[in-house]
Amino acid sequence: MDPNATVHVVDDHELARNSVCALVESMGVAATVYASAEEFLESYHPGRPGCLVTDVRMLGMSGIELQERLAASKIDLPVVVITAHANTPLTVRAMRNGAVTLLEKPCNDNDLWDAIREALDQDERQRAAAHRRRQIRDRLDSLTQQEREVLDRMVAGKLNKVIARELDVSIRTIENRRHNIFRKFGAESVAELVRLVMESEADPD
Amino acid sequence: MSFNKFRVLLVEPEPGQVILAQRAFAAEQQRFELLVAPTLADARRLIRERSPTLVITDLLLPDGRGTELFSATDEGPPVVVMTSQGDERVAVEAIQGGAIDYVVKSESAYDEIVHIARRALRQWRLLLDRDRAQAALRESEERFRQMAENSQQVFGLISADLRHVLYASPAYEKITGRCFDSLYENPRTLLRAVYPDDRAQVVETLRRRVADCSSRPSELEFRIQQPDGSLRWTRAILFSVCDKSGTPFRVGGVLEDVTQRKEAVEQLRERELQLAHVSRLNTMEELLAGIAHEVNQPLYAIANYAWACSRALAAENQSIPVDKLKDWCEGIQSAASRASEIIKRLREFTRRVDDQRAAVDLNETIEQSIELLSYNAQQQQVVFERELCDASPKVLADPIQLQQVMVNLLRNACESFEQDDAQGELRVVRVATRIVDHYAEVLVMDRGVGIPEDSESLFNAFVTTKPTGMGMGLAVSRSIVDALGGTIKARNNADGGATFIFTLPLVREVRSNGSKRNGSRGR
Numbered sequence: 001m002d003p004n005a006t007v008h009v010v011d012d013h014e015l016a017r018n019s020v021c022a023l024v025e026s027m028g029v030a031a032t033v034y035a036s037a038e039e040f041l042e043s044y045h046p047g048r049p050g051c052l053v054t055d056v057r058m059l060g061m062s063g064i065e066l067q068e069r070l071a072a073s074k075i076d077l078p079v080v081v082i083t084a085h086a087n088t089p090l091t092v093r094a095m096r097n098g099a100v101t102l103l104e105k106p107c108n109d110n111d112l113w114d115a116i117r118e119a120l121d122q123d124e125r126q127r128a129a130a131h132r133r134r135q136i137r138d139r140l141d142s143l144t145q146q147e148r149e150v151l152d153r154m155v156a157g158k159l160n161k162v163i164a165r166e167l168d169v170s171i172r173t174i175e176n177r178r179h180n181i182f183r184k185f186g187a188e189s190v191a192e193l194v195r196l197v198m199e200s201e202a203d204p205d
Numbered sequence: 206m207s208f209n210k211f212r213v214l215l216v217e218p219e220p221g222q223v224i225l226a227q228r229a230f231a232a233e234q235q236r237f238e239l240l241v242a243p244t245l246a247d248a249r250r251l252i253r254e255r256s257p258t259l260v261i262t263d264l265l266l267p268d269g270r271g272t273e274l275f276s277a278t279d280e281g282p283p284v285v286v287m288t289s290q291g292d293e294r295v296a297v298e299a300i301q302g303g304a305i306d307y308v309v310k311s312e313s314a315y316d317e318i319v320h321i322a323r324r325a326l327r328q329w330r331l332l333l334d335r336d337r338a339q340a341a342l343r344e345s346e347e348r349f350r351q352m353a354e355n356s357q358q359v360f361g362l363i364s365a366d367l368r369h370v371l372y373a374s375p376a377y378e379k380i381t382g383r384c385f386d387s388l389y390e391n392p393r394t395l396l397r398a399v400y401p402d403d404r405a406q407v408v409e410t411l412r413r414r415v416a417d418c419s420s421r422p423s424e425l426e427f428r429i430q431q432p433d434g435s436l437r438w439t440r441a442i443l444f445s446v447c448d449k450s451g452t453p454f455r456v457g458g459v460l461e462d463v464t465q466r467k468e469a470v471e472q473l474r475e476r477e478l479q480l481a482h483v484s485r486l487n488t489m490e491e492l493l494a495g496i497a498h499e500v501n502q503p504l505y506a507i508a509n510y511a512w513a514c515s516r517a518l519a520a521e522n523q524s525i526p527v528d529k530l531k532d533w534c535e536g537i538q539s540a541a542s543r544a545s546e547i548i549k550r551l552r553e554f555t556r557r558v559d560d561q562r563a564a565v566d567l568n569e570t571i572e573q574s575i576e577l578l579s580y581n582a583q584q585q586q587v588v589f590e591r592e593l594c595d596a597s598p599k600v601l602a603d604p605i606q607l608q609q610v611m612v613n614l615l616r617n618a619c620e621s622f623e624q625d626d627a628q629g630e631l632r633v634v635r636v637a638t639r640i641v642d643h644y645a646e647v648l649v650m651d652r653g654v655g656i657p658e659d660s661e662s663l664f665n666a667f668v669t670t671k672p673t674g675m676g677m678g679l680a681v682s683r684s685i686v687d688a689l690g691g692t693i694k695a696r697n698n699a700d701g702g703a704t705f706i707f708t709l710p711l712v713r714e715v716r717s718n719g720s721k722r723n724g725s726r727g728r
Binding site for chain 2: 012013015016018019020022023025026027028057058059060082084085105106107110112113
């Protein structure tokens with residue numbers, strides 16, 4: 001687990017948020033508490049690893065609204081939603097918004113513990129994936145215009161001679177460019193190359 | 206004296222005698238008119254037709270004896286017998302028979318006939334007056350007896366030494382279940398009928414009545430225990446009867462059985478308590494989801510803290526400092542006491558109360574009521590703003606009933622806001638307490654849609670503006686506040702929303718403190 005991870009606990013009930021803070025600290029993870037969604041939004045800096053544990057019903061902005069606000073700002077913080085009164089529409093809305101899970105107060109034994117762990121893992125995975133996407137984009141960016149034209153056609157499944165004809169260059173030139181592309185991507189097969197390009201296009205953030 | 210002439214009927218068969226009589230009365234024409242009848246039959250006719258004031262009759266008449274006129278004139282004029290034949294025996298008979306006078310006829314008798322007539326009339330008037338007085342007395346006595354004997358109340362009169370019962374009316378037997386005779390034989394019977402716990406009060410009042418004539422009648426209520434052990438509530442008014450020097454020589458009293466009235470009042474009070482209880486249960490039902498949520502908060506905290514502690518104590522994890530563990534255990538403790546506090550409030554609020562009044566701190570009651578409502582208020586995005594006076598005003602009330610009034614008003618305020626208006630924005634309900642003269646005043650101000658023009662109708666039972674309301678809240682609140690000697694009213698604010706105000710008399714010792722504080726503030 002990322003040693004820099006912080007669990008953000010938003011609950012307008014003091015006892016409740018402090019107890020979650022204790023639970024998180026017992027995991028050896030840092031926790032910060034906020035009495036309202038507004039307070040959290042004010043002091044949160046995106047980019048730091050961690051997750052969010054929020055109550056639904058609070059004075060002012062609700063936990064669900066907070067979740068939607070984060071999504072609208074393209075902040076990928078995994079969210080564990082807690083509520084004292086779960087109902088179907090609420091649950092559906094929270095899960096559609098991408099909540100890790102929705103738990104009812106009081107939670108069973110280590111449900112919350114598990115949920116927070118899951119959220120932190122998810123955050124780590126998301127961060128790793130984002131990192132990878134950034135790497136692929138860097139590699140794509142390092143290609144020359146000619147190399148990029150060849151790559152696009154390779155991904156489209158075209159043979160070298162077809163590509164050579166289309167670009168009106170010799171097959172030899174195409175083979176040189178292919179060699180450069182494989183080198184820059186560190187890929188070993190066309191299949192891998194295709195997967196990387198698709199991956200980079202999957203989430204255009 | 207009458208200004209009418211006296212009409213005298215002379216029943217006399219002898220014309221010579223008649224002339225003598227006429228001569229005698231002629232001198233008194235102003236005052237007397239003389240009628241003459243020679244026979245009994247004529248006399249009867251004239252009595253019937255002319256209604257003479259006085260009849261003077263001879264004993265022996267051609268058609269009978271003059272004494273026969275007595276019966277004929279039973280309702281009529283007095284009769285004087287005037288005869289020359291009679292003796293003492295006849296005289297006795299005549300007087301016993303009803304004659305007002307008996308005169309022996311002589312030459313001089315006619316000289317005195319006017320005088321005799323006057324004397325007879327005077328005598329007659331005295332007799333009439335006496336009869337009338339006696340009749341009046343009899344009637345007055347009868348009236349009193351009718352009243353005393355038919356009354357449900359006991360009238361009584363006791364000597365100042367409290368040793369002799371001079372009079373007691375028959376209702377005594379009914380109220381006390383004891384017979385009269387025992388009372389006259391021994392006045393202490395009366396005291397023995399008084400329920401032992403109440404005797405001292407009765408004796409004390411009687412003593413005061415004997416000692417003091419000047420004060421107003423004493424009123425007191427005490428219980429009478431009937432021989433079968435059953436209790437009757439009675440209400441007595443005792444007064445001193447004093448002689449001219451102002452010294453009490455008797456004590457009078459009226460005793461009334463008020464058991465039924467007391468029971469009716471008791472029943473009414475009982476019903477009001479029941480109604481208040483039902484209304485509280487109803488309120489609680491509506492608040493229950495919120496309160497369950499409030500209990501869940503500390504339970505959730507306990508579960509989290511406990512899990513954290515057990516993880517921290519697990520063998521593989523020794524990095525948590527002991528101070529943290531202590532903090533978490535304290536967290537468990539405070540969460541547990543918080544949960545039990547909420548449950549205690551809940552139980553208190555729904556408890557059937559007996560109107561047990563004590564000095565209650567209004568500010569505290571407000572805090573407790575806000576706590577009961579906290580979740581529901583939050584749901585409706587309502588925050589309470591408090592402006593409570595520092596003096597912590599104390600009022601005499603049943604704390605639960607007072608809380609009920611407070612919860613009703615605060616809840617109404619929370620629900621007064623338009624549905625869906627200003628989503629996400631906080632709605633403010635202001636709660637203020639202040640001291641005005643000898644009263645504590647509580648104001649609950651909202652910024653809602655306001656109340657109808659006829660704000661008084663809100664306090665009627667079954668009047669509600671809410672789709673799910675029973676319409677009991679304000680009606681019950683009013684009956685509670687009324688019973689505590691306070692007032693409750695509502696008005697719209699000039700700048701929107703409504704204000705509900707209720708006042709309650711301050712408990713005395715706080716009163717002086719309060720005014721002192723007010724004084725120092727003024728300086």
